[in-house]
Every structure is written in structure tokens, then in C-alpha cells.
Amino acid sequence: MKRLFVFGLIAGFAGTLAAAYWVPWFSYTRYASQTSVVANGGRAEQFVIRLPADRVYPLDQGVEETPESGGSEQPHAYVEHFKLRDTAGNVVGIAARHTLGEEQPATVWLLSIPSRGALMLDGGAVLPATIRALLVQQGWVPGEPWAGQLTLTDGARAESVATTNEFDGLAVELTETWTISGVSPSGELRGTIALNTVGRRGS
Amino acid sequence: MKYFLTWFGGIVLGVAAALAALYYNPLTSGGGTAPNVASTLTLSYGFPEPNVLALSHNEQLKLAPIPEEIPLLWESGIDGTALSVLALADSEGQTMAVASRVSVPSLRTNLLLEGILVDDYWLITVADEGSLFVRAQSNYWPLFKETVVLVGYLRRPWSGPRRYAPTAGPRAGRFAEVIGATGRFAGRDGTAQEFLTLDRYSAAGGFESMHGQLLLALDEEPAP
Numbered sequence: 001m002k003r004l005f006v007f008g009l010i011a012g013f014a015g016t017l018a019a020a021y022w023v024p025w026f027s028y029t030r031y032a033s034q035t036s037v038v039a040n041g042g043r044a045e046q047f048v049i050r051l052p053a054d055r056v057y058p059l060d061q062g063v064e065e066t067p068e069s070g071g072s073e074q075p076h077a078y079v080e081h082f083k084l085r086d087t088a089g090n091v092v093g094i095a096a097r098h099t100l101g102e103e104q105p106a107t108v109w110l111l112s113i114p115s116r117g118a119l120m121l122d123g124g125a126v127l128p129a130t131i132r133a134l135l136v137q138q139g140w141v142p143g144e145p146w147a148g149q150l151t152l153t154d155g156a157r158a159e160s161v162a163t164t165n166e167f168d169g170l171a172v173e174l175t176e177t178w179t180i181s182g183v184s185p186s187g188e189l190r191g192t193i194a195l196n197t198v199g200r201r202g203s
Numbered sequence: 204m205k206y207f208l209t210w211f212g213g214i215v216l217g218v219a220a221a222l223a224a225l226y227y228n229p230l231t232s233g234g235g236t237a238p239n240v241a242s243t244l245t246l247s248y249g250f251p252e253p254n255v256l257a258l259s260h261n262e263q264l265k266l267a268p269i270p271e272e273i274p275l276l277w278e279s280g281i282d283g284t285a286l287s288v289l290a291l292a293d294s295e296g297q298t299m300a301v302a303s304r305v306s307v308p309s310l311r312t313n314l315l316l317e318g319i320l321v322d323d324y325w326l327i328t329v330a331d332e333g334s335l336f337v338r339a340q341s342n343y344w345p346l347f348k349e350t351v352v353l354v355g356y357l358r359r360p361w362s363g364p365r366r367y368a369p370t371a372g373p374r375a376g377r378f379a380e381v382i383g384a385t386g387r388f389a390g391r392d393g394t395a396q397e398f399l400t401l402d403r404y405s406a407a408g409g410f411e412s413m414h415g416q417l418l419l420a421l422d423e424e425p426a427p
């Protein structure tokens with residue numbers, strides 16, 4: 001009887017500690033990476049942001065907004081946050097983009113994909129002023145809805161300054177391509193932002 | 204039946220002893236709460252007021268989303284992740300930076316040796332100066348056990364304010380890693396530590412008032 005009690009005691013103690021160590025407390029759905037091999041080495045992968053559905057904050061950011069965030073008390077930085085999808089349409093992560101300065105804007109991206117790691121990138125981006133100007137060229141009148149097809153990209157590539165977990169050790173380049181299919185009367189964009197990345201090992 | 208009850212009593216006592224050991228486990232209780240970094244930049248925020256511009260998660264956290272209509276992060280690929288956008292203030296309380304913070308509960312979490320680990324990725328833009336990243340691994344077990352466990356589950360009164368130092372890595376010595384990106388931070392690295400002071404917590408209201416401080420120690424600016 002005493003042995004049985006001690007056995008139960010040890011089993012309960014050890015089992016709980018084993019669970020504390022071995023139980024996976026968190027898990028994320030790991031979708032298959034939609035990658036392809038590029039000719040001169042490395043792997044290419046595209047992530048997609050659907051507008052306006054994937055915009056997280058600010059919610060009311062439209063093409064008519066000025067490139068500032070948070071009102072007069074906040075730094076004059078243009079900050080945006082999106083849900084990030086793979087090319088199959090699955091939400092795989094969160095993207096944050098900060099742009100500072102207007103004449104020679106500097107843009108940085110943070111892409112966090114919980115099941116895979118994070119990418120921190122520094123480099124060029126498509127700017128709202130550029131989008132506005134091109135839309136006006138295409139016949140968009142501010143305050144009115146617009147429908148059409150506008151594709152724009154910035155030649156400058158963003159380059160990774162840090163990577164984690166699955167991306168660790170990769171030098172990643174990113175280019176943005178915006179495909180705009182419409183603008184609402186409030187200036188909200190409809191379309192997609194494609195983030196094309198190429199990762200190379202060990203540079 | 205008698206044998207079963209004896210065995211079961213042993214199990215219950217064993218589990219209780221293990222839970223007590225986990226609660227008081229020094230391996231997961233974090234380090235001291237005094238800064239051991241010579242800060243070159245100190246950024247502060249009040250949580251949730253007045254510095255949280257946005258907060259979104261999957262509603263498992265006992266925190267109201269800010270603003271109310273912000274899309275929640277419910278999809279299975281990002282479930283458990285929290286996004287906060289903070290207006291960070293300098294030591295005089297003047298807003299000087301905006302930060303996007305993505306907090307991802309870490310797959311390395313284990314309650315025996317590490318604690319509740321969260322990968323915190325900060326993207327901070329300082330007005331007129333530039334942007335930098337902070338990559339931190341934070342251990343929220345000390346905060347969790349004194350709030351959610353003690354006040355939430357065991358219904359003990361909150362005995363705060365309490366100070367916490369959640370930063371647990373990834374740099375040795377419990378430092379986060381700073382990676383400069385643009386402006387005057389370009390090409391500069393460094394370390395960081397975060398400190399939290401929880402002023403008020405209640406079982407009903409959750410985290411009612413908290414102050415955070417992020418201390419950054421950056422390498423010297425490269426010569427022009």
C-alpha cells in the first residue's frame with residue numbers, strides 16, 4: 001500500500017515535470033513554402049497583401065492621406081501594418097512597414113512569419129505620393145471612385161539586415177509590386193501588394 | 204478500490220508538488236530587475252494608456268483591442284501573435300518614436316527550464332533620426348504567474364506595483380539584440396533590455412495600468 005502511494009507520488013511528480021518540458025505549448029499552422037529555385041542560386045518566394053482586406057493598422061489609410069501617422073504628436077513616419085499571405089492565399093504572417101522622410105524616404109520592413117521566423121529589411125518602397133501621382137495620370141479624381149488597372153514597382157530592392165529561425169543565414173532581397181484595381185471615394189485602395197523575395201545562403 | 208484511491212492520492216500529491224516546484228522554479232524566474240545596460244537611448248510607454256496606438260491579437264489575451272474595430276489576428280498561421288503599435292516617449296515624456304511590435308509566443312517555451320518565451324520583434328522609427336530593429340526573447344512566466352495564476356486563478360489580491368525584466372535573450376547576459384537600419388542608426392548594432400512596471404492588475408479587468416521602458420545601448424556611430 002505504501003509502495004503504491006509512493007509510486008503514484010513519483011509518477012505524478014515526474015509526469016507533471018515531463019509535461020512542463022515536453023508539451024508544445026504553442027504551435028502555428030505551417031503551410032508549405034511556395035518557393036522556387038532561381039537560376040543563379042537561391043530561392044524565390046512571393047508574399048501577397050490584399051487590399052483593403054489585409055490592412056490591419058491604420059484602418060483608414062487611403063491614397064489621399066498625407067504620409068504621416070498618429071497625429072501631430074507622433075513622429076512624421078508613415079507606418080503601415082498588414083496581414084501577409086502566401087501565394088496560395090493563406091495568412092502566414094504579419095508585415096510592418098515604416099517610411100521616414102519625404103525627399104529621400106527611407107523604408108524598412110518587418111515580416112514576421114510565426115512558423116518560420118522573421119525578416120528585417122531595409123530599402124526602397126513604393127510611396128503613397130508615387131501611387132497618387134500615377135493614379136491621377138490614369139484619370140483618378142480625388143474624392144471619386146476609380147476602377148482600372150495600375151501596376152507599379154520600385155526598382156530599388158530592400159535588403160535584409162537581420163533574419164531569424166528558418167531564415168537565419170539567408171541574405172534576402174525584396175521588391176514590391178503594387179497592382180491597383182480600384183479606389184473608393186474615401187481614397188481606399190483595392191488591389192494587391194506582391195512582395196517578391198529572393199534568399200541566398202551565406203552572404 | 205482502496206488500492207486505487209491510495210495510488211490516485213499519491214498522483215494528486217505528486218502533481219501538486221510538481222506544480223509548486225514549477226511555480227517557485229528559479230530557472231524560469233528571470234533575472235534581476237535593475238538595468239545592467241549603459242543606455243544610450245531610453246524609450247518609455249504607458250500601456251494601454253496613453254501610448255498604445257493600436258493593439259491586435261486573437262482575443263485570448265485579456266486586453267481590449269485598440270481601436271475596437273481593428274482586425275483581429277485569428278488566422279491559424281498567426282494565431283497567438285500580438286501586434287502593438289506604440290508611440291514611444293523620451294525621458295521627459297515627449298513622443299519621439301513610433302514602434303511596431305510583433306510578439307510571437309516561442310516554440311522554445313517550456314515551463315521547466317525556460318519559462319513562457321515570446322519572440323518580440325520591434326521596428327522603431329525615431330523622428331528625424333532613422334529606424335532600427337530590436338530582436339528580443341522575453342520570458343513572461345514571472346509576470347504570468349503573479350497575475351493570471353495568482354490573481355486570476357487563485358483569486359489573491361494584486362500586491363503591486365511590481366517590476367519585471369522580461370528580456371531573456373537572444374544575446375548572452377539576458378540582452379536583446381539591436382540592429383540599426385536607416386539614418387543615424389544605419390550600420391550600428393547594440394543591445395537592449397525591457398522593463399515593465401505593472402501598476403494595476405485585476406481578475407476582472409486584466410492588465411489595467413502598466414509602464415514599459417526599453418533601454419538601448421548602441422555601438423558608437425561609424426566615422427564619416
